[in-house]
Amino acid sequence: MRSASAFTTTLMALVICASLSGCGPRGRPQAVDRRATLIAVATIYPLYDWLRVLGGDEVEAHCLLRPGDSPHTYAPQPQDAQILGRAALLVMVGKGLEPWAEKLGTSVAGLRIIKLGEGIGALGDDEYERHEGDIDQRAGHDHPEGNPHVWLSPRLAIMMVERLAEALSKADPANADAYYSRSEAYIRELAALEDEMKARLALYRGRRVVTCHAAFDYLLDDVGLALQASIQPYPGKEPSARYLEALVTWMREHNVKTVFAEPQLSPKAANVIASEVGGKVVILDPLGDPADPGRDSYLKMMRYNTEQLAYGLGGE
Numbered sequence: 001m002r003s004a005s006a007f008t009t010t011l012m013a014l015v016i017c018a019s020l021s022g023c024g025p026r027g028r029p030q031a032v033d034r035r036a037t038l039i040a041v042a043t044i045y046p047l048y049d050w051l052r053v054l055g056g057d058e059v060e061a062h063c064l065l066r067p068g069d070s071p072h073t074y075a076p077q078p079q080d081a082q083i084l085g086r087a088a089l090l091v092m093v094g095k096g097l098e099p100w101a102e103k104l105g106t107s108v109a110g111l112r113i114i115k116l117g118e119g120i121g122a123l124g125d126d127e128y129e130r131h132e133g134d135i136d137q138r139a140g141h142d143h144p145e146g147n148p149h150v151w152l153s154p155r156l157a158i159m160m161v162e163r164l165a166e167a168l169s170k171a172d173p174a175n176a177d178a179y180y181s182r183s184e185a186y187i188r189e190l191a192a193l194e195d196e197m198k199a200r201l202a203l204y205r206g207r208r209v210v211t212c213h214a215a216f217d218y219l220l221d222d223v224g225l226a227l228q229a230s231i232q233p234y235p236g237k238e239p240s241a242r243y244l245e246a247l248v249t250w251m252r253e254h255n256v257k258t259v260f261a262e263p264q265l266s267p268k269a270a271n272v273i274a275s276e277v278g279g280k281v282v283i284l285d286p287l288g289d290p291a292d293p294g295r296d297s298y299l300k301m302m303r304y305n306t307e308q309l310a311y312g313l314g315g316e
């Protein structure tokens with residue numbers, strides 16, 4: 001029989017999860033598995049998905065960002081501190097993506113913080129290939145530790161998942177075998193995903209892509225596409241009129257008609273540019289969405305982005 005205090009703890013966990021609405025579909029409480037031995041919190045949804053995949057029943061996974069939130073503009077909520085207070089592990093990307101999470105996490109005694117992206121991904125914000133006469137988008141980019149969007153490369157995702165398996169095993173050694181064997185199976189899926197993406201986009205190799213912000217540099221690099229410019233030189237901030245004008249001129253000169261926008265950032269500028277060049281806006285999703293069955297896991301989100309790229313480039 002379970003004691004009254006254990007019951008109260010479980011009830012409290014349910015209440016906290018319900019108020020979080022966290023990574024579960026909006027408004028629905030996340031299921032709390034009574035067998036879970038480790039409570040782990042991810043900053044963004046793709047990392048939460050990896051926690052679920054690797055953690056299985058042994059990990060109670062939570063996510064700080066809710067659908068529609070961007071890590072670039074996120075302001076922590078009181079419930080974020082609450083959930084971190086119960087957790088053993090905080091899983092971040094690092095590389096300057098979520099400084100707010102690190103600040104929050106370091107204030108919690110005994111919480112392990114793991115940054116899966118630290119030290120991997122060699123792209124700076126200005127290191128992708130540029131050509132003479134291209135838009136210079138270095139100005140104002142504010143990712144001092146290099147481009148932090150490493151999770152959007154399946155190749156780098158494999159390294160991140162390996163690190164996650166190691167972190168879970170250190171935090172919960174009794175279940176290390178389970179974490180490692182799940183990560184091995186999942187890494188095979190990630191490797192297959194990379195092959196699939198390269199094959200699907202091979203037709204468009206060398207094509208130049210205009211995105212909302214610099215989220216997809218690593219992904220485009222992996223599949224042989226070249227990032228041309230981002231609409232938002234500062235992620236989450238609207239660009240200047242002068243910058244947009246230069247971008248529109250460049251797109252007209254090079255007959256680039258598709259603007260890739262993102263669900264978490266304002267589509268205003270993308271819409272204006274697309275109508276200026278007589279083109280279209282196509283969505284790429286760097287974070288996924290638990291409420292959308294087409295993007296509710298990392299693998300599905302990446303396949304969605306692959307199809308969106310093919311669609312956006314195919315019509316030009």
Ligand SMILES: [Zn+2]
Nearest residue numbers: 072213215235
């Ligand atoms: Zn970003």
